[in-house]
Amino acid sequence: MAPTLFTACNTLPPEEVVPPKGGLSVEPAPTLFDSPLALPSGGAGLFISFEGIDGAGKSTHIAGLADAFEAQGRVVTLTREPGGTPLAEKLRATVLGDPMDALTEVLLIFAARRDHLVNVIAPALLRGEVVLCDRFTDATFAYQGAGRGFDLNVLSTLERWVQCDEGLLGDPAGNKPMKPEIETVIEPHLTVWFDLPPEEAAFRLAGTRVPDKFESQPVEFFRRVAQGYADRQQGHPERFARIDASQARDVVWQAVLQVFIGKGWLS
Numbered sequence: 001m002a003p004t005l006f007t008a009c010n011t012l013p014p015e016e017v018v019p020p021k022g023g024l025s026v027e028p029a030p031t032l033f034d035s036p037l038a039l040p041s042g043g044a045g046l047f048i049s050f051e052g053i054d055g056a057g058k059s060t061h062i063a064g065l066a067d068a069f070e071a072q073g074r075v076v077t078l079t080r081e082p083g084g085t086p087l088a089e090k091l092r093a094t095v096l097g098d099p100m101d102a103l104t105e106v107l108l109i110f111a112a113r114r115d116h117l118v119n120v121i122a123p124a125l126l127r128g129e130v131v132l133c134d135r136f137t138d139a140t141f142a143y144q145g146a147g148r149g150f151d152l153n154v155l156s157t158l159e160r161w162v163q164c165d166e167g168l169l170g171d172p173a174g175n176k177p178m179k180p181e182i183e184t185v186i187e188p189h190l191t192v193w194f195d196l197p198p199e200e201a202a203f204r205l206a207g208t209r210v211p212d213k214f215e216s217q218p219v220e221f222f223r224r225v226a227q228g229y230a231d232r233q234q235g236h237p238e239r240f241a242r243i244d245a246s247q248a249r250d251v252v253w254q255a256v257l258q259v260f261i262g263k264g265w266l267s
């Protein structure tokens, strides 16, 4: 059976630890600290998110990367936010379809994220897979924070709580209180940001589909969202790779590929 976050956890009480077959000495099971997240190299799990305003054209490149990783023998988990689990997909439909106040929206998005992290992202990383996630928490800072004007400090607090390694490795019943002082936040090894002027994105999107709640926002909203992404990049320069998405699709693809080749993750 594939390890889950909780079976892989090395903080289980002794009576729940299953000795390894063959009577070898008990090695501590991998945790998110020492398995995928501390080893963002070819042999370990990789967590990569993709960001950009609506219409920036990330989807085809995500699919292309999934093919490229699979061609090199890696197992890929392709997923998205909000969403990625049955519960989180229900929350996605609500968040994108129903009007609600900003705090409700933020709480639903982070609830979906928690479910996604616990049930899909963290287990896949523990199995050493490549997780390609269409949007993650930077989108919340860009859309709810910069776009809607929601308090960034509250978002940072929620980010810490929802993505806190300690919380993820807590007891399965969720009874173990998380420690707010814990600073280790699970975040992508790399965030590929497709940067496109909002006017260009609006032009590309026009008439292509029925817009959801965010896609129907005026261009001014997307200017703020784009600035939100720029601010996030400034705060996390080592994690972000900015791609000029205004170029032709082939040129954008080559730029994306070069980022992954440069990191030694694809050849």
Ligand code: TYD
Residues within 6 Å of the ligand: 054, 081, 082, 096, 109, 134, 135, 136, 137, 139, 140, 141, 143, 144, 214, 215
């Ligand atoms: P998107 O990822 O663009 O999917 P699709 O291409 O199928 O429309 O749409 C998700 C929308 O959700 C997008 O408008 C951004 C928004 N969103 C937020 O507002 N906050 C978030 O935290 C996330 C993850 C997404």
